[in-house]
Amino acid sequence: MSDLWEPVNGVYTVVAPMLPWVSSLPRIDAGEWGSALISAGLGAGIGAWMAGRIARSSKLRDELLAELRSIDVAITLCASVLDVAGALKRQHVLGLRNKYESDLKSFAQYQAAGRATGPFILRIDNLRLQGISPPIAELQDLVLKGMSMSPNGVKSMIALADAVGNLNGMLESYNELLEMFRSGGLPAGFTPEHYYLGLPVKGVVNNEYGSAVGAIAAYTDDVIFFTCKLADCLTLQGVKVRDRYEELSGEKRLIRRLSPLEDKAGLIPPDSAYEDWLRGWEENLSDIAKKRRRWYCKQK
Numbered sequence: 001m002s003d004l005w006e007p008v009n010g011v012y013t014v015v016a017p018m019l020p021w022v023s024s025l026p027r028i029d030a031g032e033w034g035s036a037l038i039s040a041g042l043g044a045g046i047g048a049w050m051a052g053r054i055a056r057s058s059k060l061r062d063e064l065l066a067e068l069r070s071i072d073v074a075i076t077l078c079a080s081v082l083d084v085a086g087a088l089k090r091q092h093v094l095g096l097r098n099k100y101e102s103d104l105k106s107f108a109q110y111q112a113a114g115r116a117t118g119p120f121i122l123r124i125d126n127l128r129l130q131g132i133s134p135p136i137a138e139l140q141d142l143v144l145k146g147m148s149m150s151p152n153g154v155k156s157m158i159a160l161a162d163a164v165g166n167l168n169g170m171l172e173s174y175n176e177l178l179e180m181f182r183s184g185g186l187p188a189g190f191t192p193e194h195y196y197l198g199l200p201v202k203g204v205v206n207n208e209y210g211s212a213v214g215a216i217a218a219y220t221d222d223v224i225f226f227t228c229k230l231a232d233c234l235t236l237q238g239v240k241v242r243d244r245y246e247e248l249s250g251e252k253r254l255i256r257r258l259s260p261l262e263d264k265a266g267l268i269p270p271d272s273a274y275e276d277w278l279r280g281w282e283e284n285l286s287d288i289a290k291k292r293r294r295w296y297c298k299q300k
Contacts, residue, residue, distance in 0.1 A: 064245040068253055070146035071238040074139060075256050078231040081134040081160070082258065085223040086267050092129055097217045099125070100196075100210065107197055124196055126182060128175045129216070131168040132223075136161050143230070147241075152281060153233030156226050159277070163222035170219055174212040221269040228268060231258035 103122060110120045143149050143157045179185070181192040189201045195209045238255035246252055271278060 061245065061248050064241050064248070067147045067241050068238065068245060068255075070142050071234050071241065072256060074142045074147070075231060075234050075238075075258055077135050077139040077142070078227050078234065078258055081136070081139070081164075081227045082224060082231075084132050084134045085220055085227065088129075088132060089217075089220045089224065089267055092127075093217050093220045096125070096129075097213055100213045104197065104210075122193055122196065124181065124192055126178050128178060129171050131171050132164065134164060134223075136164050139230075143234075147237060149237060150233055153230060153237065156230035156233055160223065160226035160230055163219055163226055167216065167219035167223055170212060170215045174216060177209060177212060221273070224267060225269045225274060228258070 107120060107122070140157055140161055143153060149157070177195070181195070186192070186195065187206075190206065193199065194201055195206050198205055198207045198210055235255060235257050242253045242255050
């Protein structure tokens with residue numbers, strides 16, 4: 001009976017235990033079980049956190065890669081816009097503006113000479129100019145929706161879209177004016193020479209032709225200038241995204257730069273012509289433009 005008072009797993013009984021084999025079980029340490037549970041929970045939490053982090057990193061890499069592709073396409077579209085506007089300026093606008101300015105100068109000299117040299121000979125080119133159709137809608141969709149574009153880039157994109165619209169509108173007005181010249185639909189007393197040279201008729205002067213020529217030249221320059229600025233912004237954004245993508249994936253990507261038009265032909269308007277528009281412009285963009293021009297000069 002003495003063993004009736006022996007403890008079973010630390011508990012004294014006054015009767016014989018119903019399950020004598022319980023005393024042979026190992027003692028349970030609550031602290032060890034708690035530590036095991038905490039370790040298991042912590043391990044599971046860290047595993048879930050790591051899995052989430054890997055998933056987020058993979059998603060970010062995919063998003064950066066998609067943006068890099070959008071930037072590459074946008075730069076290609078900028079090259080297309082620049083080709084279209086550059087061709088218009090080189091083939092038509094420069095000659096149209098230079099001839100008009102030369103004719104005005106010759107007529108002023110003719111008037112200064114007292115018209116002693118006989119009648120003034122004037123030849124008006126009645127060549128219709130086609131509107132341009134660069135991929136502005138596609139470019140705008142990429143810039144405003146397909147990437148995290150800087151405020152400078154957004155500003156350039158909006159200005160470019162406006163410039164293309166203004167240019168096409170002025171080309172249409174110019175063609176309508178030429179049609180009036182051919183059909184004789186000018187106001188009473190006016191001839192094409194009056195419109196072209198801005199000569200008064202009964203005290204009324206119409207400078208519509210000269211204004212159209214000047215506006216076509218200005219809007220063509222706008223398209224070229226804003227395209228170059230937008231391309232600079234795209235290159236800057238591409239460098240930022242490329243560096244972040246390389247940091248996450250270890251994969252190197254190339255960022256293309258837009259090849260400029262020939263500066264010697266006067267196709268790219270200078271920044272000085274857009275000082276008001278460039279107020280608040282980031283300095284690094286002007287640095288890119290300078291490097292681009294220096295690079296192109298070396299290639300020549």
